[in-house]
Amino acid sequence: MNLRIFETLEDLSQAAARAIRMSNAKSIGLTGGSTPKRLYEILSASLPHDVTWVLVDERYVPKSDPQSNTAMIERTLFANGVPDRWLSFDTSLNDPAATARKFEAEWHELAIGDLDLVLLGCGDDGHTASLFPGTGAIDIEDGIATEVYVPRLEQWRVTITKPVIRAAKQRIVMVSGSSKAKVIADIRNGAQFPITQVTEGVETWWFLDKDASL
Numbered sequence: 232m233n234l235r236i237f238e239t240l241e242d243l244s245q246a247a248a249r250a251i252r253m254s255n256a257k258s259i260g261l262t263g264g265s266t267p268k269r270l271y272e273i274l275s276a277s278l279p280h281d282v283t284w285v286l287v288d289e290r291y292v293p294k295s296d297p298q299s300n301t302a303m304i305e306r307t308l309f310a311n312g313v314p315d316r317w318l319s320f321d322t323s324l325n326d327p328a329a330t331a332r333k334f335e336a337e338w339h340e341l342a343i344g345d346l347d348l349v350l351l352g353c354g355d356d357g358h359t360a361s362l363f364p365g366t367g368a369i370d371i372e373d374g375i376a377t378e379v380y381v382p383r384l385e386q387w388r389v390t391i392t393k394p395v396i397r398a399a400k401q402r403i404v405m406v407s408g409s410s411k412a413k414v415i416a417d418i419r420n421g422a423q424f425p426i427t428q429v430t431e432g433v434e435t436w437w438f439l440d441k442d443a444s445l
């Protein structure tokens with residue numbers, strides 16, 4: 232496991248920003264959630280050029296909803312302007328399956344191919360993107376994106392699939408906070424979760440803060 236442990240989330244975010252800039256990645260998958268917000272703020276000061284940005288997953292809510300990953304990214308990473316090549320999920324369709332199909336059609340129109348880099352988070356249940364344990368979405372081997380109902384959240388989600396994440400040249404998993412310490416310990420002891428299924432055997436860097444790695 233390629234592992235870097237940082238004192239704080241700020242240190243983790245600064246290091247992740249440096250790694251992204253040094254990667255010279257031209258197509259980047261962006262995780263949602265709270266962990267990447269600081270990283271996105273840092274990157275927004277000098278947004279890497281000529282990049283195709285792709286949202287990894289979305290809660291099936293309007294952009295006006297506080298839970299919206301699209302809105303969070305446009306407020307942080309794209310605070311100085313939304314780039315032309317930005318592919319997110321259109322939840323205004325009010326039809327998760329149609330949203331996933333539209334995303335996939337736009338992916339092909341943009342001729343994205345395999346991503347250079349995917350940024351991922353990790354839930355305390357070992358989910359990543361919106362590939363949650365027990366939902367079956369992790370088992371989808373064809374297609375770029377899928378809709379998925381998540382019973383524990385009583386929420387529809389749309390997400391890129393496991394093969395898309397695994398086909399990327401590189402992955403960076405960012406994990407922060409003591410609430411993740413148990414799942415990280417379980418992962419380091421070999422337990423299987425969606426996050427391990429999308430990263431095992433492919434180049435992946437784990438960026439943890441100290442609290443997540445106790």
Ligand code: 6PG
Nearest residue numbers: 263264265266352353354359360
């Ligand atoms: C989402 C994310 C999800 C996230 C994990 C960790 O839409 O919530 O894509 O996979 O990365 O749930 O979330 P935190 O960073 O908020 O802990």
